[in-house]
Amino acid sequence: MRSADELTGGSRTAAGVRLDGVSLTYRPRSRWSRAQPVEALRDITAGFDAGEFVAVVGPSGCGKSTLLRLVAGFAAPTAGRIEVGGAPVTGPGPDRGVVFQQPRLFPWLNVRRNVEFGLRTAGLPGPERRARAAGLLELVGLGDVAERRPYELSGGMQQRAAIARALAPGPAILLMDEPFAALDALTRERLQEELRRLWQATGTTVLFVTHSVDEAVYLGTRLIVMSRRPGRVLLDQPSGLPHAPDPHTHPDFPAVRESVALAVRRAAADDDTDDVKEAR
Numbered sequence: 001m002r003s004a005d006e007l008t009g010g011s012r013t014a015a016g017v018r019l020d021g022v023s024l025t026y027r028p029r030s031r032w033s034r035a036q037p038v039e040a041l042r043d044i045t046a047g048f049d050a051g052e053f054v055a056v057v058g059p060s061g062c063g064k065s066t067l068l069r070l071v072a073g074f075a076a077p078t079a080g081r082i083e084v085g086g087a088p089v090t091g092p093g094p095d096r097g098v099v100f101q102q103p104r105l106f107p108w109l110n111v112r113r114n115v116e117f118g119l120r121t122a123g124l125p126g127p128e129r130r131a132r133a134a135g136l137l138e139l140v141g142l143g144d145v146a147e148r149r150p151y152e153l154s155g156g157m158q159q160r161a162a163i164a165r166a167l168a169p170g171p172a173i174l175l176m177d178e179p180f181a182a183l184d185a186l187t188r189e190r191l192q193e194e195l196r197r198l199w200q201a202t203g204t205t206v207l208f209v210t211h212s213v214d215e216a217v218y219l220g221t222r223l224i225v226m227s228r229r230p231g232r233v234l235l236d237q238p239s240g241l242p243h244a245p246d247p248h249t250h251p252d253f254p255a256v257r258e259s260v261a262l263a264v265r266r267a268a269a270d271d272d273t274d275d276v277k278e279a280r
């Protein structure tokens with residue numbers, strides 16, 4: 001049995017995240033555009049410890065993906081500061097692995113080569129690359145299909161491959177943007193369970209965006225509820241549920257889920273937001 005370090009590269013330990021007064025307003029790219037600026041996030045301050053599983057929920061359009069993109073370094077905040085592992089985020093980096101709603105695998109590469117991709121660009125020698133990819137594919141249950149192309153896999157298998165690819169460089173934090181939203185209910189449940197197991201095995205920090213309160217409470221050790229746009233943090237609490245064996249079976253699960261669901265309902269009903277003001 002390989003250790004978690006061997007499987008994930010072991011090059012980095014999990015990192016904490018710090019957001020200080022983070023705001024982002026999307027502005028039209030061209031000065032000739034008639035589109036209005038969109039204030040997506042306003043003054044977000046939060047800190048997440050290394051190894052936490054942070055689940056972010058909130059109404060549609062409240063800025064969840066934007067928050068993830070900022071931590072990933074795909075965009076820069078209009079105001080405020082973001083640090084991962086104590087270092088300011090100035091762009092994307094191998095310390096942050098990203099998994100999107102769609103697997104976005106390279107169709108011209110087989111599954112193994114997809115997982116090896118980041119390791120190849122990082123210059124890892126062939127044998128080490130192959131060993132690490134094989135270990136990760138085993139861990140996500142794809143050992144048997146390593147030589148197949150993405151189109152030959154089901155949606156759930158493709159998403160497992162995307163998770164293995166994101167984990168391959170040994171990221172200090174895994175950023176996941178509704179990774180199971182496009183899957184059928186049964187596959188989604190299975191992958192949630194597997195992700196919990198992977199998180200426990202690798203100890204990496206996870207920032208996970210979802211629409212599902214149940215999924216957030218099942219997976220998250222830390223629960224964040226965002227307001228309607230411009231997104232602010234309405235609720236930030238530890239889940240308080242032990243994550244083994246299965247949080248679903250814990251007697252407090254329904255109460256925690258209800259408190260988060262209530263905060264989401266309040267956020268969605270809040271009509272004192274810019275979206276609603278603009279619509280008036």
Ligand SMILES: Nc1ncnc2c1ncn2[C@@H]1O[C@H](COP(=O)(O)OP(=O)(O)OP(=O)(O)O)[C@@H](O)[C@H]1O
Nearest residue numbers: 026027038040059060061062063064065066067229
């Ligand atoms: N590139 C962009 N240019 C302009 N506005 C944008 C851009 N990307 C997102 N927005 C707007 O910013 C707001 C936040 O978007 P974001 O995708 O972060 O929300 P979300 O909470 O992830 O939404 P959903 O839950 O529906 O996926 C939305 O009003 C969206 O329309």
